[in-house]
Amino acid sequence: MPCISSKLVYADHLGTCKARWGIGRMNYIVPPGLYACGAPDSGSPVVVTANYKMTYDAVRQALAGRNVWVLVLETFGINVWCAAGKGTFGTEELVRRVTSSELAKVVTHRRLVLPILGAPGVAAHEVTRRCGFTVSYATIHAVDLPKYLDNGMVTTPAMRALRFSWYDRLVLIPVEVVLELKSLAVISAVVLLACAAAGGLPVGMAAFVAYVGAALSGIVLGPLLLPWLPGKSFALKGAVVGLLWTCCFLLLTGGHWTPLATTAAFLILPSVSAYHTLNFTGCTTFTSRSGVRKEMRFGLPVMGISIVTGTLLLVLSRFIQG
Amino acid sequence: MDGFRYLNNVVTLALDQPTCTGCGRCVEVCPHQVFIIARGKAVLADRDACMECGACALNCPVKAITVDAGVGCAIGIISEWLRERKLSKGRYC
Incomplete structure (x- = not known):
């Protein structure tokens, strides 16, 4: 099982900077699949994300010091929101990835934690019908994930609020x-x-x-x-x-x-x-x-x-x- | 959200309340708090805040919600218009 680092190093920040300017932004695609963050066991939560560099960086950084499974979907280097709109962060891909990673053998619970902005691509009831896992739409921003996990996996209104600062x-x-x-x-x-x-x-x-x-x-x-x-x-x-x-x-x-x-x-x-x-x-x-x-x-x-x-x-x- | 509001009375969002089972999925997936649950049914509390992302319609298990969802950027819509008129293959984003 591949493990991920929850610490961003200089190269990650440099990559972010380059991607912001559109320089080689497709060179950072994270291979889709199941990853271990920390030392998760069969009861640890499963957080689903996209394989866009900045999305993946935000999620792994937010999960620092936690034992969580991270299921990365193939969104072809596109962020959750845009990929959900295009349907690549979608029901099909989620079910495919849950099946191919044999998630049902890795964890004993049947719950997937998804970003709220992924909902335009995922039909939660369809996912449950097709692979047995229920979907919980957790937070809008990855940075709120620790609070969500600490809150007994319950979303507060603040976690559901969009921000669009200067x-x-x-x-x-x-x-x-x-x-x-x-x-x-x-x-x-x-x-x-x-x-x-x-x-x-x-x-x-x-x-x-x-x-x-x-x-x-x-x-x-x-x-x-x-x-x-x-x-x-x-x-x-x-x-x-x-x-x-x-x-x-x-x-x-x-x-x-x-x-x-x-x-x-x-x-x-x-x-x-x-x-x-x-x-x-x-x-x-x-x-x-x-x-x-x-x-x-x-x-x-x-x-x-x-x-x-x-x-x-x-x-x-x-x-x-x- | 942060006081940002877009145009009023334009969105295509519609809720068929008799069909609604009050499961609350729409409340869970909407990033703009458009829905609330009142007396066991979903209610459009702030329809003009809708950005037509389509999350509620897709996640409604009884198909009580309809919305014409899709890209909301000018270049995307122009390329859609061009594609409809078969003037271009229309690649964007």
Whole structure:
């Protein structure tokens, strides 16, 4: 039986840091199966988790000093929440892993401890019907596992409460930036070249800075300032940071822009930010699919029309000047 | 959760109370405390807090809950729309 260490070493922290930036995040996949944490016996609890590096690290660190079985499911390096949504952290895989690890021979009880955020993929009654083990949804955060175990394996309301702190949002941002790098590079190059061709290099550079600033405002500032930005709509929140960025940009560049170019900036830049902040809905655990759809049905046409109108104004301003 | 709220009156969550046996699984799996058990039956106490993850519907042994569950990110929905219109194979995440 493989044993796991509940202590994170320097290499684990370095790996976390790299994974946050999207560097080789699939190189840390933990082989699925049953592991011993401490010196568990036939009566020890069985904690089920995913084989994403940070999930596994959080669980084993939380279980330090305990004697627990850890059943790692094959979620292909994806965290519990996303894997449950995709169904890989699911009934099928759980039953398969319970059977293949011969868990019924290892423990005498018939109880599996699952993370609450795994529930969208697992039908507890189906698991019981198919392999005889009952499912207890324990906590949302792995860090609460010791309290749960000490509480006679009973979940308190606090263990069921989601948190989404400033820091929780901050650590999600690097990978968002990395994922957007390709589209950012392509669009900013087009903006730079088109504006430089139309009005010379300084204009091209200004447009480049304006665009990249608007995109980063939407990707970085929108999520960080989330609770303090007005409204419930993510697109609106993004538009507000975009508006702030537009004001900053116009002030920083001396404000010597023509009225047409200024209007264009106010139309285009907040739309760019709004799109990127709207996309952060995918990283949260409180936005519903129907809500995002509603925002998109209304928001995407508004953003599109603003950007097209703004671009036409820029072209028009070129002709008026020219 | 921490005062975070999303749009009101949008979610597709529905509970068929006569079918409910009051087992409490929905209360156990919901990360947003949408359900409570009152007089032996589940009640939608805070429907607008639902994020349509689908955990309650999947874990309801008598299928008393329905919800259109799925990904809630903009890129995911765009790629879904493109796939429905057969414009792209739509890979995301």
